[in-house]
Amino acid sequence: MRDRGGKLLLDGKLAKSIGHRKLYDVDVVDDIDGQRPPVAAIAGRDRNQPTDLEGWHRRLVHADVRRIERMAAKGLVDGLTITRKLLRGMCEDCILGKQDKAPFDDFVVHETELLERVHVDLWGQARTPSWSGAVY
Known part of the structure; x- marks a missing residue:
């Protein structure tokens, strides 16, 4: 890239x-x-440097914030020092990762004539199957 x-x-x-x-x-x-x-x-930051909660959340692959705070409080991870425990709103990556589908528009048009709207697959079969084995 x-x-x-x-x-x-x-x-x-x-x-x-x-x-x-x-x-x-x-x-x-x-x-x-x-x-x-x-x-x-993000990956290149000094691992021993104290970091805010948002930084630890990203470093620990978007782990639950309460779990990170408990690990720090109990001293379960060496070097896990949190400098600021404030998150700026919800993590956008976590929100998008938990969405299973994009929301639909409220406005829906229903076709009344035969073949008024047609959906077709123009791409065809994929060369590499998905993890579940699907090729479309």
């Missing part, structure tokens, strides 16, 4: 095939001038 200027951000190579599925192994490329993509900036 490259940015608009052509600079390499992510480098991926096709990894060993697991069964009939293919996975990509992606490495984040460090930028020499000190700027990194947002994911690399």
Whole structure:
């Protein structure tokens, strides 16, 4: 993956095939001038540096905030020091990850004529099956 200027951000190579599925192994490329993509900036923080609750929430793969606070209070994780326990609203990534489908519009038009609206599959069968084995 490259940015608009052509600079390499992510480098991926096709990894060993697991069964009939293919996975990509992606490495984040460090930028020499000190700027990194947002994911690399989060991953590249000093692990021993105290961090706010929002930072720990992201580092711990969006774990429940109450669970992170309990781990810190009980001293279950070395270096888990929370500097600020305030979250700025709900985590947008968590909200989107929990949605099972996009909401529908309130306005619905029902067709009255035969073949007035037709839905067709123009893409066809996928080369790589999904985890459940579906190819469409």
